[in-house]
Amino acid sequence: MAGSLRQWSLNRALLRAAAAVAPERITVEVFELAEVPPYNGDLDESLGGGPDPHSVRELKDRVEAADALLLICPEYNWGPSGVLKNAIDWISRPAGSSPLAHKPIALAGASPGPAGTGRAQLALRQNLLSTKSYVLQEPEVQLGGAGKLFDEQLELIDEQSRELVVQQLDALAEWTQRHARAAA
Ligand code: FNR
16 A cells, blocks of 8 residues: 555555566555545444444455555655554554554655655654564665656656565565464
8 A cells, every 4th residue: 555645646656566567476456545534543443433434444354364565655754644654553453463463564665855755664664563563674665756767657667666666575575475484
């Protein structure tokens, strides 16, 4: 999932690129966050509220079913966008045994500025310690100056970036298999 709702979002474009370049053994399914409402404990089924909003139920079910997650993280004010953090907050309940617990996750992001979402990814890593997720360390996908890496249709045209995305997906698959073997 990507933490932006914009039609011309660089991060949603990066997610589409990951789905397009994924090696044959990996299927990237896109989940759009537009329908996920702001977190509200009164609607949180796992806390005895609820029922969960339909989009939240679907989100949690899809995360539960996925072997691994690719979180594409816009940087807002040196942190992850509210859209992505909000989704993480919904999925993170009940604490300790949520669909994020022990889930292999890779982080990626793109920004027009030079930082390439590195600061947002660092903050998100901290959030994902709380959820007991297994976040891949490298390769890091932090695409700075991203305006130049995509064409007018928002296709990722920079060859080095495309290769980096493939390398990260391969590493995520290996990371996922390693954790599955350890749990068996
Ligand atoms: C930004 N942007 C931004 N960029 C960055 O590198 N570091 C930052 O701290 C911020 N902060 C920030 C705050 C807010 C409220 C906005 C709207 C934007 C710029 C941001 O990276 C840029 O708009 C991206 O294009 C947003 O991602 P999408 O929507 O293109 O995926």
